[in-house]
Amino acid sequence: MIADSDHDVVMSASRRARELTEPVLRAAVGRLGGALAGIGAYHFGWQSGDSFAAGKAIRPTLAVLAAEAVGGAPSDAVPAAAAAELVHNFSLIHDDIVDGDELRRGQPAVWKAYGVPAAILIGDALHSEAFGVLLGGSGPNTGAAAAERLAAAMREMAIGQVEDIRFTERPWAGEHAVRIAEYEVMAVAKTGALLGFSASAGALLAGADDAVAGCFDRLGRHLGLAFQCTDDVLGIWGDPTATGKPVFGDLREGKKTLPIIAALAAETPASSRLVALLDAGLRTDADLRLAAQLVEDAGGREFTEREAARHLTGVADCLASVPMPAEIRAGFEALGRSLIGRIR
Amino acid sequence: MIADSDHDVVMSASRRARELTEPVLRAAVGRLGGALAGIGAYHFGWQSGDSFAAGKAIRPTLAVLAAEAVGGAPSDAVPAAAAAELVHNFSLIHDDIVDGDELRRGQPAVWKAYGVPAAILIGDALHSEAFGVLLGGSGPNTGAAAAERLAAAMREMAIGQVEDIRFTERPWAGEHAVRIAEYEVMAVAKTGALLGFSASAGALLAGADDAVAGCFDRLGRHLGLAFQCTDDVLGIWGDPTATGKPVFGDLREGKKTLPIIAALAAETPASSRLVALLDAGLRTDADLRLAAQLVEDAGGREFTEREAARHLTGVADCLASVPMPAEIRAGFEALGRSLIGRIR
Numbered sequence: 001m002i003a004d005s006d007h008d009v010v011m012s013a014s015r016r017a018r019e020l021t022e023p024v025l026r027a028a029v030g031r032l033g034g035a036l037a038g039i040g041a042y043h044f045g046w047q048s049g050d051s052f053a054a055g056k057a058i059r060p061t062l063a064v065l066a067a068e069a070v071g072g073a074p075s076d077a078v079p080a081a082a083a084a085e086l087v088h089n090f091s092l093i094h095d096d097i098v099d100g101d102e103l104r105r106g107q108p109a110v111w112k113a114y115g116v117p118a119a120i121l122i123g124d125a126l127h128s129e130a131f132g133v134l135l136g137g138s139g140p141n142t143g144a145a146a147a148e149r150l151a152a153a154m155r156e157m158a159i160g161q162v163e164d165i166r167f168t169e170r171p172w173a174g175e176h177a178v179r180i181a182e183y184e185v186m187a188v189a190k191t192g193a194l195l196g197f198s199a200s201a202g203a204l205l206a207g208a209d210d211a212v213a214g215c216f217d218r219l220g221r222h223l224g225l226a227f228q229c230t231d232d233v234l235g236i237w238g239d240p241t242a243t244g245k246p247v248f249g250d251l252r253e254g255k256k257t258l259p260i261i262a263a264l265a266a267e268t269p270a271s272s273r274l275v276a277l278l279d280a281g282l283r284t285d286a287d288l289r290l291a292a293q294l295v296e297d298a299g300g301r302e303f304t305e306r307e308a309a310r311h312l313t314g315v316a317d318c319l320a321s322v323p324m325p326a327e328i329r330a331g332f333e334a335l336g337r338s339l340i341g342r343i344r
Numbered sequence: 345m346i347a348d349s350d351h352d353v354v355m356s357a358s359r360r361a362r363e364l365t366e367p368v369l370r371a372a373v374g375r376l377g378g379a380l381a382g383i384g385a386y387h388f389g390w391q392s393g394d395s396f397a398a399g400k401a402i403r404p405t406l407a408v409l410a411a412e413a414v415g416g417a418p419s420d421a422v423p424a425a426a427a428a429e430l431v432h433n434f435s436l437i438h439d440d441i442v443d444g445d446e447l448r449r450g451q452p453a454v455w456k457a458y459g460v461p462a463a464i465l466i467g468d469a470l471h472s473e474a475f476g477v478l479l480g481g482s483g484p485n486t487g488a489a490a491a492e493r494l495a496a497a498m499r500e501m502a503i504g505q506v507e508d509i510r511f512t513e514r515p516w517a518g519e520h521a522v523r524i525a526e527y528e529v530m531a532v533a534k535t536g537a538l539l540g541f542s543a544s545a546g547a548l549l550a551g552a553d554d555a556v557a558g559c560f561d562r563l564g565r566h567l568g569l570a571f572q573c574t575d576d577v578l579g580i581w582g583d584p585t586a587t588g589k590p591v592f593g594d595l596r597e598g599k600k601t602l603p604i605i606a607a608l609a610a611e612t613p614a615s616s617r618l619v620a621l622l623d624a625g626l627r628t629d630a631d632l633r634l635a636a637q638l639v640e641d642a643g644g645r646e647f648t649e650r651e652a653a654r655h656l657t658g659v660a661d662c663l664a665s666v667p668m669p670a671e672i673r674a675g676f677e678a679l680g681r682s683l684i685g686r687i688r
Contacts, residue, residue: 144488
């Protein structure tokens, strides 16, 4: 469980980040004009008058904490926070088309509500706006350095997404099976790079040099991996009432996530039974239950939880290398614990 | 017809621009890694070992000419030229999904060859690379100013594309009909903004100030409109053996292009007959021939050709306001004439 104090610290930091970022997001979406602005407002859930308060706003929170860590004002980080949030949302909109996911945040995904062409175009527009908010600020130099980091992070994201899709075409076992190291490279690219951008760009905009920004980039990547490991555990053993996803969801979808890859790589007797079961196809609820048990017996769950903890240690190492106020350090630590706390 | 000397001048300028730009494009696509790089190479037609020599490379050509106009080296313009070409191609890939177009440059469009998910992802990756090539150069300041112009131009492109789609849902006549001014705003956004970026960013990277860059932005927009007007004329009356598109193509597809909008707005007897025919639907070849004749009788063709010429005058006005070497001015003029020369 997440300690109450962690929860309070994270909520307070994320509320501050959201309140600063949301006006910039609304202005960016508004600049797209009538039709696109309406679709954007639908996606962000603004039509009901609500803010995007439902989310943890982890990317804006990271950007703001990083700016504060290096002695800047929270507002320094806002272009980075808004850019990260625009990219995250553009990527959700396009991913939902790519994956055929029909629901997003409890409502029909943009492509279901407005059609694939509109979903492609609003995603493209948000993508450009991300660069627009970074480059349109008053400090062109730092904005440019941050935008260059964003372009690099987005290249990684695209490569990671394609890798993830290609994993589905590979066998469960044998020389072409997905290896643990390959999975982690993919996960860093797909999830970690944008978190790394959020933190490093927040620091840069607050005046940090490139070396310090690099520390925050690594911090964000470790957080991303810790988050992904946790998600992978929840994707099999998560409580559907808490995750909003079906029980054994990732097994049902045949996803090659870390617990499964690690279980198969362990080459235990349970690993061999798991390969046979996966190759035959998981047809019944009993198959799913057995597969989950075999992943656990082969050590896949424990390995993944240890990886999550290891990446939190990586976060701590990054924090140790940059002097910062104690309460900001505590904010980062609480954020990290809250990400993996979902499985503790 | 295009004068032979214009043709030679344009071909020589565009060859120079292509030779400088293509290595940067190939490197940018290569950085996307195995799967995406292969799809990118397919789209650009590099798999056969050919360059993208088939095209006129109008955007790189504009960027290089603008850099030379302000006293820079052709190579100064290369990041702008490559960014414009990456955006142009990303937008073709996504547009082909949006419009359901199955062919591009004589081969299956990316979404037909690799599927919609891959086409979305490669488009997104090229989109980010455009910012990457602008911001990754050695001159961060000018790169940032150019990238900010790119983000603004891409916002306009997205708005223009959505407007264009929404035009199809509007009636041919009455108070909700598409007006000439609305059409031109859409066409500037959809086509002109990126040409304006190409020219202005080429000038900026070669050291021009913002006012001069603004002149080149207007020049590009006028060229874009001249190009669009010409395309609209060819879309109805073009020779299929030259355009590669079916005769009366835009009428077949029910597109609301400038000749038709102008013909309907003219309120001549031919305009009234045209409305009735369009409302009833163009079912036969005889219907298409009659509709084309009525557009011409109502003055739609003449109006559009005059608009193309008027925008070339706009190009000349821009050229007159910036001192430049005579041969560079001649290059811009020849490029303009070659764009509308297709209908002369």
